[in-house]
Amino acid sequence: MATTPESAAPHPVAAQPPAATRWHDLADHVLAGNQISAAEALAVLRAPDSQLMEVVAAASRLRFHHFSNKVKVNYLVNLKSGLCPEDCFYCSQRLNSTAGILRYTWLNTEEAVTAARAGIAAGASRVCLVASGTGPSNREVGKVTDIIEAIKSDTPGVEVCACLGALKDGQAAKLCASGADAYNHNLNTAESHYEEICTTHTYADREHTVAEAHGAGLSACSGFIAGMGETHEQLVELAFDLRAKGVDSIPVNFLLPFDGTPLEGVDALNPRDCLRILAMVRFVAPDTEIRVAAGRERHLGNLQGIALYVANSLFLGDYLTSEGQPGAADLEMIADAGLEVLRMDTDVEGGAGESDDDNAPTATPPTGQAAVTGPADTGASSTESKQNPVPIRTRGAGTTEPANA
Numbered sequence: 001m002a003t004t005p006e007s008a009a010p011h012p013v014a015a016q017p018p019a020a021t022r023w024h025d026l027a028d029h030v031l032a033g034n035q036i037s038a039a040e041a042l043a044v045l046r047a048p049d050s051q052l053m054e055v056v057a058a059a060s061r062l063r064f065h066h067f068s069n070k071v072k073v074n075y076l077v078n079l080k081s082g083l084c085p086e087d088c089f090y091c092s093q094r095l096n097s098t099a100g101i102l103r104y105t106w107l108n109t110e111e112a113v114t115a116a117r118a119g120i121a122a123g124a125s126r127v128c129l130v131a132s133g134t135g136p137s138n139r140e141v142g143k144v145t146d147i148i149e150a151i152k153s154d155t156p157g158v159e160v161c162a163c164l165g166a167l168k169d170g171q172a173a174k175l176c177a178s179g180a181d182a183y184n185h186n187l188n189t190a191e192s193h194y195e196e197i198c199t200t201h202t203y204a205d206r207e208h209t210v211a212e213a214h215g216a217g218l219s220a221c222s223g224f225i226a227g228m229g230e231t232h233e234q235l236v237e238l239a240f241d242l243r244a245k246g247v248d249s250i251p252v253n254f255l256l257p258f259d260g261t262p263l264e265g266v267d268a269l270n271p272r273d274c275l276r277i278l279a280m281v282r283f284v285a286p287d288t289e290i291r292v293a294a295g296r297e298r299h300l301g302n303l304q305g306i307a308l309y310v311a312n313s314l315f316l317g318d319y320l321t322s323e324g325q326p327g328a329a330d331l332e333m334i335a336d337a338g339l340e341v342l343r344m345d346t347d348v349e350g351g352a353g354e355s356d357d358d359n360a361p362t363a364t365p366p367t368g369q370a371a372v373t374g375p376a377d378t379g380a381s382s383t384e385s386k387q388n389p390v391p392i393r394t395r396g397a398g399t400t401e402p403a404n405a
């Protein structure tokens, strides 16, 4: 009988070795330079809770191999909040949203620089400048390029990522010329699920902007929101598409079901699901920055710190329209996990090799950042917090209140 390549080299997951070695075999397979299959990615999402720590341990080997013990800290500055004509069902800033979020038009350059400084002082090496809307006019791109130049002049070495919606011809090049390092445009959900979460633009529209920004020389940041009614197969479909597009960073959000949006009350995730999703993406895109993003407090709950053994990046403090846990608690969580904040210009991302060093130095709050002396103020457990409405951001950019950083 002819021997197929598959039967000659047993499928690491399908062969069903003991649980203790099954996931490490898959990590070995990836560390040897192989890509996992869609079936293997699905198996990660469907791993039983009894094997979850084995899955995390195996995924963490990929994370440490490519990113050592570093955590990239990113800081969001919402330049323009609400008032969007698009209808993304998950978004508190959408058309007809009645969510009680802050609504304001563009911050000026000084306000944006001040907002960025708060995150940088707390240890962020990347500032993410975000504006709601379908996409910017050329005049609005001019506002943002002024802001980028001012932030870069204020803090040489900081990375700046712009997230302004769909880009028109030439706009990515202007952002790049002003010093922008990256452009974020999330695909949000699988192509096969896209019509279920938005009717005013398409998945192809989003793909176009990702390609436009990447083609202009900007690092491509593109991720998704889990928990919007997608299937496991669709999560896998999306992860493979992001890998195929060669994005450099993948923000993984977990749905925040804002009151006043069509997805109000949707609660499809638990903390173990969130870990499995992060692990699946790590197996699919082992050397890509994976950023645990909005919804981590609500959905990962007490497992947030464990998520950093799979993800290598997070947002510090608050999100665009919702509150995060205190920025100091984020830093304490990194330290508790034995990880270090990636410093701008000094630390090298990736390529550090697989390390078993349990005694690596831990994160300390950067100069000027008060250490957290008590338990992190993470609020209720994820189960309790899910009974509460999504906490709305009422401080930082667009307000006179100090930022959570």
Ligand code: SF4
Pocket (backbone or CB within 6 Å): 084, 085, 086, 087, 088, 091, 092, 093, 094, 095, 131, 132, 133, 134, 165
């Ligand atoms: S996700 Fe962006 S485009 Fe969609 S409604 Fe929100 S701000 Fe508008």
